[in-house]
Amino acid sequence: MRHYTFVDYATQGYVAVVGVLVALFHNDTVPHWRWMLAGHAVCLAAVHGLIHWHARRPSARVLAFLRHFYPILLYTELFRESGLLNRMFHETYLDPMVIGWEQAVFGCQPSVLFMEMLPHLLVSELFYAAYFSYYIMIAGIGLALFLRDREQFFHYVSVVSFIFYTCYTIYIFLPVIGPRVFFRAIDGYALPSAFQALATSDDYPDAVEAGVFFRIMALIYNVFEAPGAALPSSHVAVALATVHFSFRYLPRLWRGHLAVAVLLCGATVYCRYHYVVDVLAGLATVGVLLPLGNWLYFKFKFKPGPPAVAAANAPPQAVTRPPPESVAHPPGSERPEGTSGYMK
Numbered sequence: 001m002r003h004y005t006f007v008d009y010a011t012q013g014y015v016a017v018v019g020v021l022v023a024l025f026h027n028d029t030v031p032h033w034r035w036m037l038a039g040h041a042v043c044l045a046a047v048h049g050l051i052h053w054h055a056r057r058p059s060a061r062v063l064a065f066l067r068h069f070y071p072i073l074l075y076t077e078l079f080r081e082s083g084l085l086n087r088m089f090h091e092t093y094l095d096p097m098v099i100g101w102e103q104a105v106f107g108c109q110p111s112v113l114f115m116e117m118l119p120h121l122l123v124s125e126l127f128y129a130a131y132f133s134y135y136i137m138i139a140g141i142g143l144a145l146f147l148r149d150r151e152q153f154f155h156y157v158s159v160v161s162f163i164f165y166t167c168y169t170i171y172i173f174l175p176v177i178g179p180r181v182f183f184r185a186i187d188g189y190a191l192p193s194a195f196q197a198l199a200t201s202d203d204y205p206d207a208v209e210a211g212v213f214f215r216i217m218a219l220i221y222n223v224f225e226a227p228g229a230a231l232p233s234s235h236v237a238v239a240l241a242t243v244h245f246s247f248r249y250l251p252r253l254w255r256g257h258l259a260v261a262v263l264l265c266g267a268t269v270y271c272r273y274h275y276v277v278d279v280l281a282g283l284a285t286v287g288v289l290l291p292l293g294n295w296l297y298f299k300f301k302f303k304p305g306p307p308a309v310a311a312a313n314a315p316p317q318a319v320t321r322p323p324p325e326s327v328a329h330p331p332g333s334e335r336p337e338g339t340s341g342y343m344k
Contacts, residue, residue, distance in 0.1 A: 005299035006293075007158035008047070011071050011114055014078070015043050021172065023087065029087040036081070043074070057146040068154055069159040072142070073092040076224060082168045083187075083226025083341060086175035093175050093187075093228055096195045098275050105161045106276070111179035112199045119205035128213035132220075133260050134235050137242045140256075144250055154250045156242075159293035163241055166289055167234040175228030179272040187227040188285040204272075217271065233274045238280030239264050 003024040004012075017042035026033035045068060070224040087093075102109055115124070138160070145153040177186050182199040190196075208214055227267070239261045265282075268274040274282075 002341065003051050003157070003255070003271045003302075004300070005154075006297045007071055007154075007161050007311040008051055009300060010162045010165055010272055010296075011074065012044060012047060014169070015040050015047075016083070016167070016196070018081070018169075018172070019044075021199065025088045027088055027168070030085060036084075056183040064208060068150070071194055073251055075164055077169055078165075078260050079229065080224065080226050080280060082171040083228055085172050086226075086228040089173055090106065090175055092187050093177050093181070094231075095181050096192060097178050099191075099198060101277050102275055109179070109182070109198055109200070111269050111272050112182060112201060115205065115208060115272060116201055118270070119207055121207045121211055124205075124208040124270075125213050126236060127263070127270040128211060128217055130260060131235070131267040131271050132217060134239055137239055137257070137261070141245055141250070144253075145245065146236065152245075155297055156245045156249075158243055158297045159290065162293040162296070163289045164234065166231075167232060167237060170232065171226070171229045174231055176278070177227050177247050178230035178273075178274050178278065179269075183272070184314050189227070189277045202266050229276050231278045232281030232284065232285045233268050233278040235268055235274070236265050236279050237286040239291070240283070240286045244290055250280065 017035055022030065022033050022036050022040070030036070050063070050066055050070060054063040056174050057063055080334045099109065102111070118124075142153065142156060145156050177189065180186060181189065181191055182196065183202060183204065196202075243254060243261050250257075265279055268279055268282075269276055
């Protein structure tokens with residue numbers, strides 16, 4: 001495993017740990033657990049093979065792309081899988097517990113009342129667009145860093161993957177659907193009547209449902225969402241992590257990026273995807289995991305060993321030629337008139 005970096009250990013560790021959990025704790029809610037185990041074994045072998053194949057052929061462009069993009073290709077499937085495994089440790093979802101916390105702290109359900117207070121199309125579209133921007137943040141910052149500096153991109157992917165994997169692990173042990181459960185049964189689960197009664201409404205305002213971004217998010221959640229993935233809010237944790245990288249590497253973008261991310265935090269509650277507790281947990285998650293992920297990234301960035309080993313572990317860098325002014329000339333020599341400054 002000498003060619004492994006932090007993101008490789010994090011990915012392989014997550015896939016292996018979840019596989020062990022499935023093998024030891026599967027129940028009737030995981031009827032296809034054997035297929036899951038086979039999928040995890042294939043994933044472990046494929047990633048391991050890719051890492052070593054790239055180490056032998058570091059100049060191959062396709063291998064270099066897969067070597068550094070493969071965690072992104074796994075996000076959606078690993079996220080959806082967490083929704084299939086989150087009742088191995090709890091018979092049902094834990095929303096009543098979180099709803100009780102909200103009621104005890106606020107005396108109401110903010111995730112229901114926020115939209116009721118501002119049931120206007122322009123307001124709702126602003127919040128739903130901010131919530132949708134989560135996907136643009138992840139892809140946009142990643143693409144900008146990929147085009148700017150491959151090593152910065154690899155740093156970004158490594159830390160963001162670490163945060164995602166930690167959130168997915170928590171979802172398996174703490175399944176919370178979120179405030180949407182006030183308005184319809186999700187995954188066959190409906191709130192007990194005593195908790196359902198805490199909502200002031202059981203419907204969405206007509207003006208909100210008329211919005212384009214409302215419909216876009218409804219489609220995304222119908223296709224890709226995993227029930228029980230609300231606590232902590234990965235939208236909050238990952239969005240703020242992307243702001244950290246724009247602050248660090250893209251200073252011209254970070255102020256506007258931060259403004260949208262703050263709006264996104266409010267949107268998680270307004271759009272009824274998260275309880276306030278989920279948002280606070282997301283803030284705590286990024287507060288702990290971001291510095292830890294940075295430390296682990298730099299700790300495992302290069303491996304001790306011969307220079308060739310370190311070079312194989314490093315992300316590919318664009319090769320640039322120095323400008324003419326930077327080329328040294330021997331003392332007393334003169335550049336021939338009409339020639340470039342590059343040494344032949």
